[in-house]
Amino acid sequence: MDFSDLHKQLKSMEGVSKVSHIRKNVIKLDLEKSVSKVFFTKLKDDFYFEHCSLITAIDNQPDFELVYHLSCLSGELSVDGTKMSAMVEVHIHLQRDSPSVDSVSDLWFGANWHEREAFDLMGIYFIGHPDLRRVLLPEGFAGHPLRKDYVYEIHEEEW
Amino acid sequence: MSAKGIRGNPELRRGVGSKTTDSEKIMEDPPAGDWLALRSDQLLKWIDDAVYNASEATGMREVVDRVTRPIFNFAQRFSPHPLHFGIMCCAIEMGQASAPDHDIDRLGLVYRSSPRQCDVLIVNGPVCEKLRPKLKTLYEQMPEPKWVIAMGECAISGGPYWDSYSVVAGADTFMPVDVYIPGCPVRPEALMHGFLTLQKKIREKEPGMFLRRE
Numbered sequence: 316m317d318f319s320d321l322h323k324q325l326k327s328m329e330g331v332s333k334v335s336h337i338r339k340n341v342i343k344l345d346l347e348k349s350v351s352k353v354f355f356t357k358l359k360d361d362f363y364f365e366h367c368s369l370i371t372a373i374d375n376q377p378d379f380e381l382v383y384h385l386s387c388l389s390g391e392l393s394v395d396g397t398k399m400s401a402m403v404e405v406h407i408h409l410q411r412d413s414p415s416v417d418s419v420s421d422l423w424f425g426a427n428w429h430e431r432e433a434f435d436l437m438g439i440y441f442i443g444h445p446d447l448r449r450v451l452l453p454e455g456f457a458g459h460p461l462r463k464d465y466v467y468e469i470h471e472e473e474w
Numbered sequence: 475m476s477a478k479g480i481r482g483n484p485e486l487r488r489g490v491g492s493k494t495t496d497s498e499k500i501m502e503d504p505p506a507g508d509w510l511a512l513r514s515d516q517l518l519k520w521i522d523d524a525v526y527n528a529s530e531a532t533g534m535r536e537v538v539d540r541v542t543r544p545i546f547n548f549a550q551r552f553s554p555h556p557l558h559f560g561i562m563c564c565a566i567e568m569g570q571a572s573a574p575d576h577d578i579d580r581l582g583l584v585y586r587s588s589p590r591q592c593d594v595l596i597v598n599g600p601v602c603e604k605l606r607p608k609l610k611t612l613y614e615q616m617p618e619p620k621w622v623i624a625m626g627e628c629a630i631s632g633g634p635y636w637d638s639y640s641v642v643a644g645a646d647t648f649m650p651v652d653v654y655i656p657g658c659p660v661r662p663e664a665l666m667h668g669f670l671t672l673q674k675k676i677r678e679k680e681p682g683m684f685l686r687r688e
Binding site for chain 2 (some may be wrong): 460
């Protein structure tokens with residue numbers, strides 16, 4: 316499949332907006348939260364994106380943003396007739412009062428700990444995750460420290 | 475049914491000793507109060523106190539201490555066995571100190587991998603909240619006499635992470651520290667100087683056989 320065909324097919328899918336090339340073999344797009352599971356399943360099964368490189372959570376006050384970097388490393392896609400590895404950058408915007416999204420850890424097993432980390436440090440809930448616990452911080456830690464409105468109470472004295 | 479079958483089945487096993495399943499009639503375990511049982515640490519403390527007080531009263535403590543102190547002190551001073559435990563970048567410097575350039579083995583250091591064979595704990599990095607109970611356990615597993623070296627800014631005060639939400643502000647907030655080595659990271663020469671300082675401290679402070687560290 317050529318990369319421009321992929322561009323057209325992604326553009327025609329439901330819930331997808333702002334599809335753009337940001338590099339020769341990288342496509343960036345925005346995705347509705349409600350159709351994320353259908354979209355990711357199609358992306359893996361039909362478009363050969365078999366590697367979940369990164370899941371990043373960003374706190375753009377007041378909203379959250381999730382960024383998925385998904386790679387196709389098998390050479391099934393081609394750019395201008397040349398076989399090349401490709402990447403899709405999926406942005407999902409989440410409300411601050413209910414930051415939850417469907418888990419993709421059953422599609423890509425490596426997403427498991429990425430999602431746990433996003434839950435641990437940013438407090439985003441992944442629905443259907445098999446084991447949503449803290450990864451880096453100890454059990455019983457209060458709050459999610461990478462949120463912009465997180466206040467920690469130790470070390471309040473002035474120096 | 476065979477004994478093996480009973481052993482494998484917890485439901486049957488419960489029925490072997492007592493016929494009743496009424497919780498009122500089953501006698502509860504007695505409360506594990508201090509007056510009821512002598513725990514092993516209490517026994518050791520009692521033996522320690524008894525020997526110490528008897529030797530103190532007869533004047534033997536002074537004699538034995540004076541006789542054994544040079545021997546024990548010499549052995550402790552010239553064979554500090556640190557725990558081979560690295561946290562962050564100071565652990566690289568700790569490895570470099572053992573390399574041929576700064577051969578720290580000539581001070582008698584032998585790194586051991588089990589805390590039960592060690593007497594020096596080198597805290598060489600920031601201690602996270604998640605690591606703190608583990609490090610405390612390592613410290614408690616080491617036999618007496620034992621010393622702790624806080625290596626680097628992170629172990630002394632938290633360093634660059636002093637106001638972090640997950641890094642402990644210094645190793646001395648939860649364990650006694652004998653020698654502080656400043657540096658970020660500590661150079662191998664500084665680590666050697668730290669061990670020489672520890673030797674000096676042992677020579678001046680450590681008693682003989684009747685060990686009482688105040």
